[in-house]
Amino acid sequence: MSEYILAIDQGTTSSRVIIYNRQLKAITIAQQEVELIYPQPGWVEQNPEQLWQSVYNCMVTALKQAQLNATDIAAIAITNQRETSLLWHKCTGKTLYNAIVWQDRRTAQTCLQLEQQGHLTDIQQRTGLRLDPYFSATKLAWLLDNIPDARVAADNAELCFGTVDSYLLWRLTAGKVHATDATNASRTLLFNLHTQEWDPKLLSLFDIPDSLLGEIKDNAAEFGYTDTNLFGSAIPIFAMIGDQQAALLGQACITPGMAKSTYGTGCFSMLNTGSKVFISQQQLISTLAWRLNAKPTYALEGSIFMAGAIVQWLRDKLGIIQQAADTEALAQQVPYQQSELLIPAFTGLGAPYWQPNAQAAIFGMTRNTGKAELAAAALLSVCYQSRDLLQAMAADGIALDILRVDGGMTENSWFLQALADITQQPLQRCHTAETSVLGAAFLAGLQLGYFTDLSDIQQVWQANQQYNPKIPPLQADSLYQRWQDGVTAIINK
Numbered sequence: 470m471s472e473y474i475l476a477i478d479q480g481t482t483s484s485r486v487i488i489y490n491r492q493l494k495a496i497t498i499a500q501q502e503v504e505l506i507y508p509q510p511g512w513v514e515q516n517p518e519q520l521w522q523s524v525y526n527c528m529v530t531a532l533k534q535a536q537l538n539a540t541d542i543a544a545i546a547i548t549n550q551r552e553t554s555l556l557w558h559k560c561t562g563k564t565l566y567n568a569i570v571w572q573d574r575r576t577a578q579t580c581l582q583l584e585q586q587g588h589l590t591d592i593q594q595r596t597g598l599r600l601d602p603y604f605s606a607t608k609l610a611w612l613l614d615n616i617p618d619a620r621v622a623a624d625n626a627e628l629c630f631g632t633v634d635s636y637l638l639w640r641l642t643a644g645k646v647h648a649t650d651a652t653n654a655s656r657t658l659l660f661n662l663h664t665q666e667w668d669p670k671l672l673s674l675f676d677i678p679d680s681l682l683g684e685i686k687d688n689a690a691e692f693g694y695t696d697t698n699l700f701g702s703a704i705p706i707f708a709m710i711g712d713q714q715a716a717l718l719g720q721a722c723i724t725p726g727m728a729k730s731t732y733g734t735g736c737f738s739m740l741n742t743g744s745k746v747f748i749s750q751q752q753l754i755s756t757l758a759w760r761l762n763a764k765p766t767y768a769l770e771g772s773i774f775m776a777g778a779i780v781q782w783l784r785d786k787l788g789i790i791q792q793a794a795d796t797e798a799l800a801q802q803v804p805y806q807q808s809e810l811l812i813p814a815f816t817g818l819g820a821p822y823w824q825p826n827a828q829a830a831i832f833g834m835t836r837n838t839g840k841a842e843l844a845a846a847a848l849l850s851v852c853y854q855s856r857d858l859l860q861a862m863a864a865d866g867i868a869l870d871i872l873r874v875d876g877g878m879t880e881n882s883w884f885l886q887a888l889a890d891i892t893q894q895p896l897q898r899c900h901t902a903e904t905s906v907l908g909a910a911f912l913a914g915l916q917l918g919y920f921t922d923l924s925d926i927q928q929v930w931q932a933n934q935q936y937n938p939k940i941p942p943l944q945a946d947s948l949y950q951r952w953q954d955g956v957t958a959i960i961n962k
């Protein structure tokens with residue numbers, strides 16, 4: 470009997486597939502790294518074919534490892550890096566350009582111009598977002614304006630735009646379905662949070678023909694069926710959701726006031742705000758947590774562009790570690806106050822600063838600065854950025870009893886203790902770092918009728934370890950002050 474759920478997480482750093490049994494116990498995992506391409510400073514791209522192939526390879530490997538066939542899979546769930554934008558031909562499926570990744574800053578000037586023309590408040594009101602190159606709309610406009618013949622083809626309704634969820638759905642169904650889910654749509658700057666539809670005024674403002682856009686569906690829905698040539702038989706695709714929203718669900722943050730932070734390539738803190746759109750006075754964004762049976766649940770989000778990506782920089786550019794986990798032993802050698810200060814604005818700064826043109830800097834280097842100090846500075850920079858977000862939430866009147874944490878970086882215990890120390894916030898790590906895949910799989914299970922409602926996720930979620938602050942608040946304040954001074958220096962440069 471087919472009762473397994475195959476869940477895909479197409480992340481910025483890697484693609485992963487986990488097969489779960491009916492009780493959402495992971496049976497097997499397959500993972501493949503994906504490359505980031507940096508054609509110019511501030512530009513970040515990925516090869517669409519590599520994204521697809523990595524997902525397909527992981528699906529095939531996972532099925533083989535679990536000794537299962539396509540007929541054993543009751544449904545597929547997809548979760549994904551959000552905002553990353555692709556454009557492809559409706560007839561041939563051929564992409565017109567690389568995927569422009571969420572971290573890409575090439576449209577910073579366009580965003581600034583739109584802000585200077587006075588569009589910011591209206592855009593914020595409609596979308597809950599900000600005018601920042603992070604979101605998809607200006608990336609799509611760039612593609613239409615810079616790829617030869619793209620604008621004409623778009624005007625002739627020959628093209629499809631999609632975020633990664635939508636592109637994977639298109640590939641899995643061999644071009645039969647062009648759709649997205651409401652959470653991914655909510656990251657494009659083209660989706661109206663209040664009407665829950667593509668917004669005609671925003672389409673006109675960004676000059677986007679509506680023929681480019683797919684149908685927007687709830688997060689648990691009949692999205693389509695895999696082409697039989699791929700796995701031998703058609704498997705239903707029953708869930709799609711952005712990775713941070715999926716992690717919120719996977720962390721069982723299903724009631725208003727519950728929050729999680731995910732430390733993957735970037736770091737994204739998200740607070741469930743229930744059926745209301747919460748408007749931050751502190752530069753945090755409002756977004757959709759999920760939409761089920763046409764009923765939206767909203768969230769407040771703080772987005773940091775560089776978290777695990779800094780660790781990858783240590784590995785790939787500086788060559789001072791062989792693998793991400795090496796940072797733990799190195800950082801242990803350095804007391805917090807002796808660490809250099811790294812401001813990791815490699816692709817500008819996200820919340821709460823929203824400075825797309827800020828540039829990275831290291832302060833306090835001495836002749837003694839070595840691998841250990843840089844590793845500690847890298848991990849601590851993520852802690853300081855997290856404190857920025859938690860302080861912004863606090864200034865918005867939101868106090869958290871406990872913050873649930875997950876993502877690749879939470880395998881690092883030194884980092885988690887430093888995070889609790891710097892933020893002075895108790896943290897709870899759950900039984901798996903892979904909460905996004907779990908959240909997506911849960912939605913497929915909901916659609917399959919394995920679960921009755923969202924509260925069932927509470928039976929799946931298990932606490933693992935709690936981290937409490939061990940340094941006094943005054944010491945944390947003084948370390949954080951140094952960070953704030955550093956940020957002020959680079960912003961005013």
Ligand SMILES: Nc1ncnc2c1ncn2[C@@H]1O[C@H](COP(=O)(O)OP(=O)(O)O)[C@@H](O)[C@H]1O
Pocket residue numbers: 480481482483732733734735776777778779780781793794795796797876877878879880881884
């Ligand atoms: N033990 C570790 N210590 C520090 N960083 C880590 C560790 N393990 C993984 N990472 C970082 O976590 C990121 C991968 O996390 P993941 O949740 O898989 O990201 P994504 O979903 O963006 O692909 C990488 O950037 C990697 O550098």
Ligand SMILES: O=P(O)(O)OC[C@H](O)CO
Pocket residue numbers: 480481482549550551552571711712713733734735736
């Ligand atoms: O690749 P991740 O897991 O850091 O997630 C990327 C985010 O979805 C970007 O908004």
